[in-house]
Amino acid sequence: MLKKIDCINIASLSITKGTFYRSKCVFNLTELKNSTCFYFSIDFQNTQIGMKKSVLWVVLAAWATVPFLSYAQTDPKPKSVFYKLPSDTTRIEYVVVEGGTFTMGDSTVSDAKPLHPVTLNGFYMGKYEVTIKQYKVFLKAKGLPMPPIYDQWKDQNWHDNEPMVYISWDEAAEFCKWAGGRLPTEAEWEYAARGGKYSKNYRYSGSNRPDEVAWHSDNAKDQRTQAVGKLKPNELGLYDMSGNVWEWCSDWYGRKYYQVSPRENPQGPDSSPMGKVRRGSSWFFPPTRSRIALREHYAPSTRVYGTGFRVVRDVPKE
Numbered sequence: 001m002l003k004k005i006d007c008i009n010i011a012s013l014s015i016t017k018g019t020f021y022r023s024k025c026v027f028n029l030t031e032l033k034n035s036t037c038f039y040f041s042i043d044f045q046n047t048q049i050g051m052k053k054s055v056l057w058v059v060l061a062a063w064a065t066v067p068f069l070s071y072a073q074t075d076p077k078p079k080s081v082f083y084k085l086p087s088d089t090t091r092i093e094y095v096v097v098e099g100g101t102f103t104m105g106d107s108t109v110s111d112a113k114p115l116h117p118v119t120l121n122g123f124y125m126g127k128y129e130v131t132i133k134q135y136k137v138f139l140k141a142k143g144l145p146m147p148p149i150y151d152q153w154k155d156q157n158w159h160d161n162e163p164m165v166y167i168s169w170d171e172a173a174e175f176c177k178w179a180g181g182r183l184p185t186e187a188e189w190e191y192a193a194r195g196g197k198y199s200k201n202y203r204y205s206g207s208n209r210p211d212e213v214a215w216h217s218d219n220a221k222d223q224r225t226q227a228v229g230k231l232k233p234n235e236l237g238l239y240d241m242s243g244n245v246w247e248w249c250s251d252w253y254g255r256k257y258y259q260v261s262p263r264e265n266p267q268g269p270d271s272s273p274m275g276k277v278r279r280g281s282s283w284f285f286p287p288t289r290s291r292i293a294l295r296e297h298y299a300p301s302t303r304v305y306g307t308g309f310r311v312v313r314d315v316p317k318e
């Protein structure tokens with residue numbers, strides 16, 4: 001991909017003798033004939049092309065323009081917004097997820113059948129899983145202690161840039177409310193994990209190769225949570241939707257819910273003995289578990305080393 005600075009260089013290039021570079025191509029400009037015609041040669045991928053200076057300018061202008069067009073078509077940049085936490089200067093970054101219709105579910109997964117269209121309003125979604133640093137601000141404001149680490153992790157310390165874990169669904173929901181947001185619905189989570197309107201239909205959130213986007217049992221260092229945002233983001237710019245920690249969703253889990261789900265902004269069943277939905281898998285599970293479509297559930301009171309959350313906000317009314 002041509003960087004902007006390269007375009008500027010090309011635009012301001014004085015065509016004389018010399019060599020310049022664009023992406024992986026090398027242009028050797030050699031004045032062939034000292035005449036009014038100003039012929040030049042270009043060595044491009046071992047092919048020498050001679051042309052008039054006037055033609056050369058047209059070629060260079062077209063060459064410089066194409067990357068901008070392809071950039072606009074293939075690399076959209078969803079916007080981010082920041083909101084400060086109530087009691088501190090610490091902020092949470094949210095990606096603006098435009099509403100739309102997508103196909104939810106997976107016909108090969110027993111509790112993710114059938115494939116069904118879902119239409120969602122737009123929302124803001126936390127770019128990262130909520131970190132320990134951010135959660136500490138909440139605990140301090142509420143006068144609450146950190147939960148105990150009861151796992152056999154070699155390193156028993158809390159690392160600020162890792163996702164918060166050992167929190168129940170209620171605690172996660174309370175944090176979201178305090179921060180001015182809420183937990184995502186299961187449909188919002190899946191829509192965002194699939195890249196929203198920019199989806200490239202990956203199997204994992206941002207790639208077909210889990211190692212590129214997800215911390216899982218085969219690549220998580222020290223067999224524990226990892227700092228957020230270190231792997232490749234998905235099409236929306238969201239990190240760690242697949243892997244690192246499971247993420248609590250607002251819905252109760254319904255094994256057959258997809259068979260009866262309303263099309264617009266589904267909220268999940270009214271209740272369930274199987275607990276709340278959590279999605280995306282964690283560092284503890286094998287890579288295949290972090291497939292976007294797979295569903296999971298847990299009792300809302302459960303606190304474990306592999307379940308965290310991220311915050312969603314409704315788009316402010318104008």
Ligand SMILES: [Ca+2]
Nearest residue numbers: 240241243245
């Ligand atoms: Ca995750």
